[in-house]
Amino acid sequence: MARLNRDQLLALARREITEISPQALQQRTAAGESFTLIDIRERDEFMLGHIPDAEFIPRGFLELQIEQAVFDRTAPVVIYCAGGVRSVLAARNLKEMGYENVYSLSGGFSGWVNAGYEFTVPTVLNDEQRIRYSRHTLLPELREAGQIKLLESKVLLIGAGGLGSPAAMYLAAAGVGTLGIVDFDDVDVSNLQRQLLHGTKDVGRPKVESAADRLHDINPDVNVVAYREPITSVNALDIIKDYDVVLNGSDNFPTRYLVNDACHFLGKPLVDASIFMFEGQVTVYQPAVPELGIEGGPCYRCLYPDPPPPGEVPSCAEAGVLGVLPGIVGSLQAVEAIKLLVGFGEPLVGRLLMIDTLDQSFRTLSIHRDPNCPLCGSQPTVTKLIDYEQFCGLPSNNGHEPVLAIG
Amino acid sequence: MATVYIPTHFRRLTGGQSKVTVDAADINSLLGALDEQYPGIAERLLDGDGEVKRFVNVFVNNDEIRTLQGMATPVGENDKISIVPAMAGGAVLRRRS
Incomplete structure (x- = not known):
């Protein structure tokens, strides 16, 4: 076996792989070619700045993780390091793995910066966060970038009751940076059978307060914004506009139509769910x-254009609900929210998931946009928020009096 | 015989059964046969014009009948019919006086 010194090995590698200059990379990208950029430097180097959209895989893990980042062996891949030396050796190994279009960026990141091109200083997890979220960042669908997206995300929960409890706790644990909670109720003993955000010691306290305590205990990273007020036609748009995703855990029809309409007007995805006795429904309304x-x-209006007349559909307060059921359904809402925020998987858009805990069946039904929908159809008749109590045949309160409980 | 999934709201009309089987050629005759077997269901499901109420969806397998042929949607031997009414949750709301 030939003995090579460092320079001979580099010379050999350079003959086998193609180098690309920062200028050529920039021009070819501008002309519409697409390259996957892999930054193979050490973590502390990457943290000081990297080429926009580059994927970070340190040299030591490159061969082990490249297939998760680049599945297609024919896809063009540009490897870069600090000065263009380590990347030559790394690219040679990828070529050996069958990657056909691997380039090494000549001059590396320094060459890129010296050419005057744009670079990004990344937001990175701190040491505590890297441990806290390690089971997330191991997932190829999330990695560190996905976790950072969660930390920068804002989710609004309508209700801190049965559905809101598991959803809020899992979203807090997952590191969603801001959780807004709308609920004007106080904790009642009859809530404790299913609303795990609140404990026996919290009876009589405002739900948003006990929720904030519980969520901060789970994860101090999370900023909890409490709205101890009913959501109404007056405040809905103002509250919802700052959030990325809305989770509906409300327990009455007027609020369901209100939140649906407000999310439609603001273009916000709404993870909707409802429960009754042993049964649940979950879907995502994506405007x-x-x-x-x-x-x-x-x-929601495509699916249910008109609300049922009051009294026609019994409520959980009258008919009961299995305490575990909102635990399952609210957790599914949290899954959908995380998928929407990070951007992986297939959201439940256009699909209605039906859960029956009696025979433990999960069924998915297809739901479609109604071209005649009064809200999102081609000729909408609902063009602003309305009086939803009146729409649902209930005493009108002009959106001011808190007659609607959430739980 | 088609299998009909009965939502919780209607199970008191079916003696608690969550699935019942009905022999019918289309949704119209299926709902008629269902009401004969379990009186009261049609009243809960249909409006004055004999159409499915707007807060209820009826699916044949995965698809809602309004996107198929409505009440005339054919029903096959092994089809699964789901009745899905709107559900809200826990609040007790007072009727508009």
Whole structure:
């Protein structure tokens, strides 16, 4: 076996792989070619700045993790390091693994910066966060970038009751940076059978207060914003506009129509769920947002154009609910929220998940946009928030009096 | 015989059964046969014009009948019919006076 010194090995590697200059990379990208950029430097180097959209895989893990980052062996891949030496050796190994279009960036990151091109200083997890979220960052669908997205995300929960409890706790544990909670109720003993945000010691306290305590205990990273007020036509748009995703855990029809309409007007995805006795329904209402290329799916009004007359559909307060049921359904809402925030998997858009805990069946039904929907159809008649109590045949309160309990 | 999934709201009309089987050629005759077997279901499901109420969806397998042929949607031997009414949750709301 030939003995090579460092320079001979580098010379050999350079003959076998193709180098690309920062200028050529920039021009070819501008011309529409797409390259996967892999930054193979050490973590402390990456943290000081990297080429935008580059994937971080330190040299020591490159061969072990490259297949998760680049599945297609024919896809063009550009490897870079600080000066263009380590990347030559790394690229040679990828070539040996069958990657056909591997380039090494000549001059590396320094060459890129010296050429005057843009770079990004990354937000990175601190040491405590790297341990706390390690089971997330191991998942190829999340990695560190996905976790950082969660930390920068804002989710609004309508209700800190049965559905809101597990959803809020899992979202807090997952590191969603801001959790807004709308609930004007106080904790009642009859809530404790299913609303795990609150404990026996919290009876009589405002739900948003005991929720904030519990969530901060789970994860001090999370900023909890409490709205101890009913959500109404007057405040809904103002409250919802700052959030990325809304989770509906409300327990009455007027609030369901209100939140649906407000999310539609603001283009916010709504993770909707409802429960009754042993049964649950979950779906995602994603409004169309053409500017962002989001086609959207059906809304609540596509599915249920009219509310049932009062009294026709019994409530949990009258008929009861298995305490574990909201635990399952609210957890599924949290899963959908995380998928939407990070952008992986298939959200439950256009699909209605039906859960029956009696025979433990999960069924998915297809739901479609209604072209005649009064809200999201081609000729909408609902163009602003309305009086939802009146719409549902209930005493009108003009959106001011807190007659609607959430739980 | 098609299998009909009965939502919790209606189970008191079916003696607590969550699934019942019905022999019918289309949704119209299926709901009629269902009401004969379990009186009261049609009243809960249909409006004055004999159409499915707007806060209830009826699915044949995965698809809602309004996207198929409505009440005339054919029903096959092994089809699964789901009745899905709107559910809200826990609050007791007072009727508009």
